[in-house]
Amino acid sequence: EGLIEFYGSFGEMFQFFCQNSTIHGTVRLVCSARNRLKTAFWTLLLLASFGMLYWQFALMFSQYWAYPVVLTMSIHSEPKMFPAITICNLDPYRFELVSEHLVQLDRMAEESITFLYGANASARLFHVNDGSVRVQGLANLSTSGFKLSQNFSLLRMSDLRSGKKHSSVGFRLCNSTGGNCFYKTYSSGMDAILEWYRFHYMNIMSQLPVIVNISQHEEHIEDMVYSCQYDGEPCRPSDYVHFHHPVFGSCYTFNSKGTDPFWTATKPGIPYGLSLILRAEQKDHIPLLSTVAGVKVMIHNHNQTPFLEHEGFDIRPGIATTIGIRQDEVNRLGGNYGKCTTDGDDVDVQLLYNNSYTLQACLHSCFQHIMVQECGCGYYYYPLPAGAHYCDYNKQPAWGHCFYQLYNRLRNHHLNCFEQCPKPCR
Structure with missing residues (x-):
């Protein structure tokens, strides 16, 4: 007798399989052969079971190949380094080099407000103090030939929408040939005036050198910070760094490096944090750059450029403000789970900031590179690439x-900066 027995037909093999298989229901296909209705019912039931089985297989494999993120949460009670804190006095300098042009811009703003809203609104908004910052060795640049352009006057426009009359305020912008123009309009006249003033202000400030030494300015941290304590101990002069922001004024960053053990946080609570008594003084140096009175504050990581216009918040004067901090640490895996970068070295964009990599720093750098490439000059509020210069409508009328x-393309995610700038892995 042979070891392997072949079946005479497919029917015999199928009958043997149904009678000896451990699959529930297959024997019904054979024993109920005389009842076609019952056989058809068990056949459909068996096919549906196989379909459900393979559907479950497909779900499991698709979930596996999607590389789902597994979230693990843990609570640790250990000393942490206190974050960096940046505060600004919302009082930008009037540099002597461009003070004359800023006075002219203030007069143009008053004339525009009078033209748009009548004589009742023509009260002086600008009270210029004799507080211009003098930069040594740059007095000869005041005769650079810069002139405020009259081609960007504020206009009131009206149109009919849905049978109703709507008015807006804005100014006209054209390309180099004048064949392509559009109006930068706002439904609020105040918003239009602020943007119009900001546009002229950037052109004026482009006359300043890229690096301006403000260390000789008479203002010190004592003029803004009356008292500073951390964990009950007075702050030291080495605990802060000073810089000037063109919109938010004189700024100080506490614990910027995050390496001093003095700033180690061991206990939660108000008495163990940073306590500041600040003086918020409105000198009205350049009031139309910011309509906020008080102090601009931002809490951020160490060695990180503070982007106050995006992540800062305002504290109004005359009140005591308590800010609670909770740190959420995110570790991105990268690879198949999504693109991220550890330190920015593998990013195609050349960063224009000297601090550690952040998504905002990469986006600003990417936009500035595209701005220089397509417009021929750089945006004043961002650092410049090597060999570039800031935009000036006396030299680039169409910038x-x-x-x-x-900027609209960037805001609508139509520039490739968001593809080139991944989030940090941690």
Whole structure:
């Protein structure tokens, strides 16, 4: 007798399989052969079971190949380094080099407000103090030939929408040939005036050198910070660094490096944190750059450039404000789970900031590179690439048209900066 027995037909093999298989229901296909209705019912039931089985297999494999993120949460009670704190007095300098042009811009703003809203609104908004910052060795630049352009006057426009009359205020921007123009309009006249003033202000400030030494300015931290304590101990002069922001004024960052053991946080609670008594003084140096009175504050990581316009918040004067901090640490795996970067070295964008990599720093750098490439000059509020210069409508009359279109594309995620700038892995 042979070891392997072959079946005479497929029917015999199928009958043997159904009678000896451990699959529930297959024997019904054979024993109920005389009842076609019962056989058809068990056949459909068996096929449906196989379909459900393979559907479950497909779900499991698709979930596996999607590389799902597994979230693990843990609570640790250990000393942490206190974050970096940046405060600004919302009082930007009037540099002597451009003070004359800023006075002219203030007069133009008053004339525009009078033209738009009548004589009742023509009360002086600007009280210029004799507080211009003098930069040594740059007095000869005041005769650079810069002139405020009259081609960007504020206009009131009206149109009919849905049978109703709507008015807006804005200014006109054109390309280099004048064949492509659009109006930068706002439904609020105040918003239009602020943006119009900001546009002229950037052109004026482009006359300043890229690096300006403000260390000789008479203002010190004592003029803004009356009292500073951390964990009950007075702050030291080495605990802060000073810089000037063109919109938010004189700024100080506490614990910027995060390496001093003095700033180790061992206990939670108000008495063990940073306590500041600040003086918020409105000198009205450049009031139309910011309509906020008080102090701009940002809490951020160490060795990180503070982008106050995006992540800062305002504290109004005359009150005691308590800020609670909770730190959420995110570790991205990268690879198949999504793109991220450890230190920014593998990013195609050349960063223009000297601090550690952040998504905002990469986006600003990417936009500035595109701005220089397509518009021929750089945006004043961002650092410059090597060999570039800031935009000035006396030299590049159409840069505003180019800038606002690029910025709208960036805001609507139509520039490739978001593809080139991954989030940090941690």
